[in-house]
Amino acid sequence: MLQIKDISYSVEGRPLLVEASATIPEGHKVGLVGANGAGKTTLFKLIRGELVLDTGSISLPSRARIGGVAQEVPASETSLLDTVLAADTERARLMAEAETATDAHRIAEVQTRLADIDAWSAEARAASILKGLGFDDDEQQQPCSAFSGGWRMRVALAGVLFAQPDLLLLDEPTNYLDLEGALWLEAYLARYPHTVIIISHDRGLLNRAVAGILHLDEKKLTYWTGPYDQFARQRAEQRAVLTSMAKKQQARKEHLQKFVDRFKAKASKAKQAQARVKMIEKMDTITPPEEAAKRVFTFPQPDELSPPIIHIEGGETGYGDTRVLGRLNLRIDQDDRIALLGKNGQGKSTLSKLLSDRLPLMAGKMTRSTKLRIGYFAQHQVDELHIDESPLTHLQRLRPDTPPSKLRARLAGFGLGADQADTEVGRLSGGQKARLSLLLATLDAPHLLILDEPTNHLDIESREALVEALTAYSGAVILVSHDMHLLGMVADRLWLVKDGTVAPYDDDLEAYRKMLLSSDKPAKPQKKPEAAKPARPSRDAILALRAEARKCEERVTKLNDMRDKLAKKLANPELYEDSRKGELETWNRKYAEVMEGLGRAEGLWMAALEKLDAAETV
Structure with a gap:
């Protein structure tokens, strides 16, 4: 059990938590939610003991192990598999001791403990976790130095999952996963044997992998049972009730005050007026909840083109002389909303680059509308912003003849107000940088908008605003995302990138999710009149x-x-x-x-x- 009791903590005099309390029962899976800047990551640091509380206490059972992903694993020459195996420090220590121990009694103790912690199947368990996070058998044997920072974050996540701490703290774990990895993680966390707290803005994860929501709001913690959608509904109902009660109380106060103002100078009514003054003073004021800040995206609308806007026949593409995708027979119309499905490395980004004219067609035929404008957003573009320049300066470079007032209005249409418009990009939050990149990608009112993981660093309200903006947008959308909720709300067509080609996926997203989660399980035996042959283990x-x-x-x-x-x-x-x-x-x-x-x-x-x-x- 995690016990948080009356904790307070301030940063440079600004209180983040004030006498906040919560109890997380052992083995529960909990989503930690709250506005950006509310202090969610700070709370994790307080639980881990990296920061010192001003007042209050945080307690766990003695010897409870806390684990999380603080940073990517180093770019060492150690293989991915050995890196993950080393994350279970007890097993690594016992395995080393087993090689050097000479005392027979100690050897027996070590071997017994290794059996207790299932050390002999550890290699297969570690390999299974790495596979779930997108690493095939060959990649698992490669050194960590062969992979980029984002991939090494996956290795770090694999390591902490393999070590199975008693309290697992995960801060936005799906930000560096694709859809397949995110779905695998959902299923893994749902059956994780110990307590888990997840900071996430992924609505699907918060609905399927957790059974409780810990809400950090107004410097307090409130624990709600149930998944995120249930929390959101109950929270909305609570806010509506409080708003109604506050309005009724205010009306009651105004009624009493009118009587006081009317009769306070009249001797025959003075006592009654005084009684009403006391009634007003004794009222505990019901404060109506503040309205959540409105998150917005305002995409400019393109002019209409004749269909199709892109048509590919017998297409092939790749890098240099290496073909990645072939047998491409695809058509895109301006009213299409297409989600690209497929495991990492199958070619989703390659297809996006082909469609956005960032890769050439190696064979086949591709026709485009002559006036076609394409907007392209990928996470790496966020990292390529000029950190020493303001968002306004970014726009002025692209629109030097546009008055600053109009450029500021464009920024406001993407939720970047007056303060953010003049702030250096390096000082903006991840969500604000993503908003700026989305604005730059849509500045020319594209007929086709290609979005590769657009929701990283966006909070839940911003993701909902993105859904609204894409719904209202009159151009075509190609979407790659690990956010199942976003895909389900936006896409009306699914393309599966697999086995070196792209083809329509005729089933729905839920069927795709179930297919992925069952792909590593034994197949069910066929029903026959006689006894069926047992299914072959995976x-x-x-x-x-x-x-x-x-x-x-x-x-x-x-x-x-x-x-x-x-x-x-x-x-x-x-x-x-x-x-x-x-x-x-x-x-x-x-x-x-x-x-x-x-x-x-x-x-x-x-x-x-x-x-x-x-x-x-x-």
Whole structure:
């Protein structure tokens, strides 16, 4: 259980938390939500003990392990798989000790503990987590230095998931995942065996992976049971009730005050007037909730073009002489809303670059409307903004003849007010930078808008505003996103990028989600009149059994070596002299312990081999 009791914390005199309290029961999965800047990440740091509370206390069970992803793993020469295995420090320490221990009793203790923590299947478990986060078998054996920072963040996430801390703190974990990785993470967290708190603006994650919402608002913490949509509904109902109560109270006060103002000078009514003054004074003022700041995106509307705006026949594209996509037969009309599906590395970004004229067609035919304007947004463009310039300066460079007042109005249409317009980009939040990049991508009123992960760093209200803006937008949209809610609200067509080509996906997003989550599971046996043949275990399950059998064999070999060394020691006649009777008893006891351990190890080995044999013969 995580107990947060009456905590207060300030930054440079500005209070973020004031006597805030909450209790998170053990094993619960909780989403931490609140406005940007409310202090969610700061609360994580307070829980981890990285910051010191002004007042109050945060308590966990003794020896509880806290884990999270603070930064990407270093660009070392260690393989991804070994990096993840090393994240379980207890297992790594015990495995190292198992290689050097000489005391038979300690060897037995180490081996027992390794069995308790399921250390022998660790390699298969780590590989399964890495696979879920987008790394294939070959990539898992490559060094961390072969991958970019975003991919090394995935390795760091894999490491903390593998270590299974008692309290897992995740801050926007899907920001560096694609849709497939995000869906895998949702399912993994839903069955995670310990307590999880997630800071996220991903509505799908907060609806499917958590069963409670911890709301940080007005410097207080409130725990709501249920997923995010239930919280949002109950929160809206609460706000409506408070607003209604505040209005009724204000009307009551005004009624009483009118009586006081009318009769306070009249002797016959003075006592009654005074009584009403006291009634007003005794009222506990009901403060109506402040209206949430309106998040906006205002996309300029393009002129209409004749369909299709893009048509590809027999197309091929790639990089240099390397073909990535082929057999492309695609048509895009101006009223299309298309979501690109497909696992990482299949070619979604390649297709986006082809459509946006950032990659050439290597073969086939592509026709475009002659007046076609294309807007392109990708996360790397946010990082390419000039950090020492203001948003207004960015626009002035592209529109030097436009009056500053009109440029400021364009910025305001993307939620960048007067203060943000003149602030250096380097001082803006991630969400504000994303807004500026979206503005730059749509500045020319494009007929086709290609958005590659547009919601990173956007809060839930901003994501809803983006949905509204895209719904009102009269151009075509190509969307790549890990946000299932955004895809479901915007897209009316699905394209699956797979096996070197692109084809329509005729089912819906929910079917695609279920397909991804079941892809690593054993297939169900076909129903037959006679008894059905058992389903063959998945590849990951067989790998786990093989790893377990191999480790069991290694354990038996090591204990056999220890037995042979002790037998040689006990064969020394001098050990049986009366003067060494105590020493003889010690060696006999160690020999008995090793033989007992060897018997258990051989039993585990035989059981592992039987499980493996049964799995491989299905």
